[in-house]
Amino acid sequence: MSADTETHESGDSEPWFESAKKIYPMSTHGLFRRIKWGLLFFTLGIYYFLPFVRYDRGPNAPSQAVLVDMEHARAYFFFIEIWPQEVYYLTGLLIIAAMALFLMNAVAGRIWCGYLCPQTVWTDLFLWVESKVEGDRRERIALDKEPWTFGKLRKRATKHFFWLMIAWWTGGAWVLYFNDAPTLVWQLLTFQAPMVAYIWIGILTTTTYLLAGFMREQVCIYMCPWPRIQAALTDEKALNVTYRWDRGEPRGSLKQNKKLEAQGMPAGDCIDCYQCFQVCPTGVDIRKGIQMDCIQCGLCIDACDNIMKKIGKPTGLIAYDTDENIQRRIEGKEPVFEIVRVRTVIYAAIIAVVGAIMLFTLLNRDFSDISVLHDRNPVFVEQSDGSVRNGYTVRLSNKRRHDRSFMLHVEGMPPNTLVEAVGVDTVFADRPIVVVGPDTTREIRVLVTSPPDADMPHSTPVTFRITENVMGEVVTTADTFKAPGKP
Amino acid sequence: MSDTHNKEVDQISGVETTGHEWDGLKELNNPLPKWWLYLFYVTIIWAVVYWVLYPSWPLISSYTTGVLGANQRQEAIAAYEKGIADRSEFADKIIATSLEDIAKDQELLQFALANGQAAFGDNCAPCHGNGGTGAEGYPNLQDDTWIWGGTMDDIHTTLLYGIRSDYDDARIGDMPAYGRDELLSKDEINQVANFVASKAGLETDEGVDLAAGQTLYEDNCAACHGDSLEGIQEVGAPSLMSANYLYGKSLDAIKAQITNPRNGVMPGWADRLDPATIKSLTVYVHSFGGGQ
Numbered sequence: 001m002s003a004d005t006e007t008h009e010s011g012d013s014e015p016w017f018e019s020a021k022k023i024y025p026m027s028t029h030g031l032f033r034r035i036k037w038g039l040l041f042f043t044l045g046i047y048y049f050l051p052f053v054r055y056d057r058g059p060n061a062p063s064q065a066v067l068v069d070m071e072h073a074r075a076y077f078f079f080i081e082i083w084p085q086e087v088y089y090l091t092g093l094l095i096i097a098a099m100a101l102f103l104m105n106a107v108a109g110r111i112w113c114g115y116l117c118p119q120t121v122w123t124d125l126f127l128w129v130e131s132k133v134e135g136d137r138r139e140r141i142a143l144d145k146e147p148w149t150f151g152k153l154r155k156r157a158t159k160h161f162f163w164l165m166i167a168w169w170t171g172g173a174w175v176l177y178f179n180d181a182p183t184l185v186w187q188l189l190t191f192q193a194p195m196v197a198y199i200w201i202g203i204l205t206t207t208t209y210l211l212a213g214f215m216r217e218q219v220c221i222y223m224c225p226w227p228r229i230q231a232a233l234t235d236e237k238a239l240n241v242t243y244r245w246d247r248g249e250p251r252g253s254l255k256q257n258k259k260l261e262a263q264g265m266p267a268g269d270c271i272d273c274y275q276c277f278q279v280c281p282t283g284v285d286i287r288k289g290i291q292m293d294c295i296q297c298g299l300c301i302d303a304c305d306n307i308m309k310k311i312g313k314p315t316g317l318i319a320y321d322t323d324e325n326i327q328r329r330i331e332g333k334e335p336v337f338e339i340v341r342v343r344t345v346i347y348a349a350i351i352a353v354v355g356a357i358m359l360f361t362l363l364n365r366d367f368s369d370i371s372v373l374h375d376r377n378p379v380f381v382e383q384s385d386g387s388v389r390n391g392y393t394v395r396l397s398n399k400r401r402h403d404r405s406f407m408l409h410v411e412g413m414p415p416n417t418l419v420e421a422v423g424v425d426t427v428f429a430d431r432p433i434v435v436v437g438p439d440t441t442r443e444i445r446v447l448v449t450s451p452p453d454a455d456m457p458h459s460t461p462v463t464f465r466i467t468e469n470v471m472g473e474v475v476t477t478a479d480t481f482k483a484p485g486k487p
Numbered sequence: 488m489s490d491t492h493n494k495e496v497d498q499i500s501g502v503e504t505t506g507h508e509w510d511g512l513k514e515l516n517n518p519l520p521k522w523w524l525y526l527f528y529v530t531i532i533w534a535v536v537y538w539v540l541y542p543s544w545p546l547i548s549s550y551t552t553g554v555l556g557a558n559q560r561q562e563a564i565a566a567y568e569k570g571i572a573d574r575s576e577f578a579d580k581i582i583a584t585s586l587e588d589i590a591k592d593q594e595l596l597q598f599a600l601a602n603g604q605a606a607f608g609d610n611c612a613p614c615h616g617n618g619g620t621g622a623e624g625y626p627n628l629q630d631d632t633w634i635w636g637g638t639m640d641d642i643h644t645t646l647l648y649g650i651r652s653d654y655d656d657a658r659i660g661d662m663p664a665y666g667r668d669e670l671l672s673k674d675e676i677n678q679v680a681n682f683v684a685s686k687a688g689l690e691t692d693e694g695v696d697l698a699a700g701q702t703l704y705e706d707n708c709a710a711c712h713g714d715s716l717e718g719i720q721e722v723g724a725p726s727l728m729s730a731n732y733l734y735g736k737s738l739d740a741i742k743a744q745i746t747n748p749r750n751g752v753m754p755g756w757a758d759r760l761d762p763a764t765i766k767s768l769t770v771y772v773h774s775f776g777g778g779q
Contacts, residue, residue, distance in 0.1 A: 422596070
């Protein structure tokens, strides 16, 4: 029993589910098709070739421009190097991404969905392969109905072969972002790459193949949350791919409408040729108005414009427009296009502010760091001479690519306080000098002992200060010194 | 259902009944969904395959072992041995390096501290506490009061052979039971205890002859605890001037210890832990800060 024929057991013949109807988008040409090709080459070009871009960071550092190095817990993006504790930069990036999405939506609807979303881009590529191998819409419909012959088998096999090649390359490019790309390519070719690389390639090959080859518009309609959010965010001023029904209706065949025109009866420009519907990758009839299934790729504009040129009518029966403008034209007013509105300004301002903050923090990023953890058990230790000692675990980070030494000073303690670091030779009694290797951290145990005659209070706020010996870079962090004294 | 018996069909739901009836209530025959049934069969097949591959059926004195030869005990032993092998690179270095030099090698120090911390939690914490702070009768390893010495070598020796343990090289120091064995009278114990308390900065009982206490101290105690109560680490006689007393710093506690001393035992670890771990423990305990 397949899902579409399953019926109520009571004998009711109404089906429970309707299977998705297969969509055979027709090829078209025109401005928006060219824009889509351009963006496809641009985005896929970045995705496939970016791992091979080199960026010199000096010795002992990866030379890949964009790299997420899981093994050493570092992420690189050209001049930016991110340590795991700095992942909060990602927050800024996500805010910018969300705001860019909102801004696009406020300006011209689902630009993201129609032109830039990976689902759209890869589906477009897969569709192109499909039409090259199996032919355009009509040939594909016919081929589906044909019995299995050698010719059909050859076409199908060819199509799936190319699909799988693209899908495999997609997964292959993904893993290159996590390893030195040229090395990994060689390892993959000689079957010496780590198993996890093959597993990830397998996963992404499968998802790409399934999502772009088979699920296509279903992903947009049923899986993606953005269409719902987009519908809630949009306003009457946002441009959308719109059928100008004020001009198109009443629709009718070319002959019929010409006859009506001759009789002085109202006749629209829409000749009901269904070209807009046939090129649609999500199977939408744009003439029904704005709808959730429509990803606003603009291909119906191209298709309609081509027809309008052929029948000698002005283009733009389907165009980026607003409902408000249709209303204005009916009322005989000039249409208005307001790109600069409160919301577009706010979105742009948020992007600019967050971008500026991120850039500022990145450029002024500290190249050393200190974190201090006070011993919990024991909080303090009384010595035989009456002095009190506190133990701390101190971690120093050196984000430069060479050895650097830091002088550790604990401020806020009385004179003659002893500061020792386990495993560090003492030069000054209260200021250990700690050497930290290139691009790494060093954890040391630091013991702070108050002088015997100091009557230390229950808790003394102290500041751990490290001073880099050459450049004098200073980083501080606050902690406390505990003693048995009264609170 | 293909049998053509007079199956009654329920009018409302359109489902056949099983023919069972209780006081007019009839049971509908709703079969299991097919996918559920097949899944059930799959689990049965799964079980049979499992019996063949893995240990499963108990027999009278043994069990079926399965053709894969799976054995969790051997897996655990293999994992343990792999752990030993994995850390052997560092463990071998620890064994080859002197205790003082371990602290000078950053990597080796990190390993020794981590290894020592783990071993301390497993073996030492029950008595000495998680952070090495000890308790009454269990020495505090964080402070600078050491009964048997706080240098790396001293700590290492104590760890290897223990205190008053069964090892031949164990540290042995027995304080005589002056009260229990009637070596001193109750008054004499009172006098010497008050003398020690006066020296240690504690309040003393009124009207006690401290001079007599001093004489008693010099005759009985000074041989081990030293002429000026500073203690002698070679025989494990603690300093009586320290701020930290093992069995409590009070006049009553001093009296109790002279009358019927407790001589605590620490086990030796030479036969229980591997040499690298004992050395790691030494470095770890020394890093508490009290080490000399």
